[in-house]
Amino acid sequence: GALKAYNALSSLNAKTQKAQLRLATQKRINSVADDTSGFNVGKSLDQKVKLMQAAQGNVGSAKDMLATAESQLISIKDMLTQIRSKQADASNPAADKASIANDIKSIALEIDSAIATTKFNDTNLLMSGSSGTGTGFSFQTGASSSDTLNVNYGEFIGGAGTVTGGSATAVHADIATDLSAAIAVTSSSISTLDIDSFETAVDNALGAIGNYTQRLDAKDDFLTSAIANSQASVSRLFDADMATEQLNATKSSIGGQAATAMLAQLNFAPQAVLQLLG
Structure with missing residues (x-):
C-alpha cells in the first residue's frame, strides 16, 4: 500500500510540475516530448509564418518601387504636356520659333534627366544599362520560393522597352531613347515634332504599373489573412489554456498533499502493529 501511495504521489508531483511549467511559460508544448506531432506541425507553420512575413515585406518594397516609378512618369507626362503647349x-x-525650340529642348533634357535619375535601391527604373540588357525585378510574394512576381512594366512600353535573352525578368524600360527627336529639335522641325509615341509609351508604363499595384494589393491582403490564420493555428498548438492549467495545478497540488498524508499514515501503520505486539 505504501509503495502504491508513493507512486501516486510521484505521479501527482509530476503533473503539478508540468502544470506549473505551462503556467510559467504560457506554453502547452515546451519540448518535443510534450507533443511530438504537434511540435513538428507547429514549428513548420511558424516557419511559414516567418516566410510569409518576409514576403509581405517584399510586397511592400515592390509597391514602393512602383510608386517611385509612377510618380516620375506622371511628372514626365506633365512635362510632355508642356511640350505640346509649346x-x-x-x-x-x-511666335519666336527659335526661343520655343530652346524651351522644348530644356524640357526634353529635364525629362531625360528624370529618366536617368529615377532609381530604387541604386537601380534605375526607367532606363536600360549601357549593354542593352534589361533591368528586371523579381519579388518573392509567398512562402514558397517559386511564388514570385516579376515586375516588368518595360514590356508594356511599345518600342520603348526591350526584352532580351528570352527571360521574363530580363527586361528594361529604355524610354530615354524616345526623347532623341525632342532633344534634337530645331526651329525648323518644331512644328512637326512628334511626341505621340513617347507619350503612349509613358501611358502604357503607367497602365502596367497600375495593374502590378493591384496584383500586389491582392497578394498583400492574402498574406495578411494567411499570416493571421497560421499564427492562430500555431497558438492553438503551442499556447497553454491558462484556466485549465491552473485547475490542473491546483488539483494535482491538493492531491499531492493528500497523498503525502496517506503515505505518512501507511508508513506508520507497521510501527503501530509492532507496538501492539510489543
Missing part, C-alpha cells in the same frame, strides 16, 4: 504656341506665325 508646339501649339509655335503655330503662331508671330
Whole structure:
C-alpha cells in the first residue's frame, strides 16, 4: 500500500510540475516530448509564418518601387504636356520659333534627366544599362520560393522597352531613347515634332504599373489573412489554456498533499502493529 501511495504521489508531483511549467511559460508544448506531432506541425507553420512575413515585406518594397516609378512618369507626362503647349504656341506665325525650340529642348533634357535619375535601391527604373540588357525585378510574394512576381512594366512600353535573352525578368524600360527627336529639335522641325509615341509609351508604363499595384494589393491582403490564420493555428498548438492549467495545478497540488498524508499514515501503520505486539 505504501509503495502504491508513493507512486501516486510521484505521479501527482509530476503533473503539478508540468502544470506549473505551462503556467510559467504560457506554453502547452515546451519540448518535443510534450507533443511530438504537434511540435513538428507547429514549428513548420511558424516557419511559414516567418516566410510569409518576409514576403509581405517584399510586397511592400515592390509597391514602393512602383510608386517611385509612377510618380516620375506622371511628372514626365506633365512635362510632355508642356511640350505640346509649346508646339501649339509655335503655330503662331508671330511666335519666336527659335526661343520655343530652346524651351522644348530644356524640357526634353529635364525629362531625360528624370529618366536617368529615377532609381530604387541604386537601380534605375526607367532606363536600360549601357549593354542593352534589361533591368528586371523579381519579388518573392509567398512562402514558397517559386511564388514570385516579376515586375516588368518595360514590356508594356511599345518600342520603348526591350526584352532580351528570352527571360521574363530580363527586361528594361529604355524610354530615354524616345526623347532623341525632342532633344534634337530645331526651329525648323518644331512644328512637326512628334511626341505621340513617347507619350503612349509613358501611358502604357503607367497602365502596367497600375495593374502590378493591384496584383500586389491582392497578394498583400492574402498574406495578411494567411499570416493571421497560421499564427492562430500555431497558438492553438503551442499556447497553454491558462484556466485549465491552473485547475490542473491546483488539483494535482491538493492531491499531492493528500497523498503525502496517506503515505505518512501507511508508513506508520507497521510501527503501530509492532507496538501492539510489543
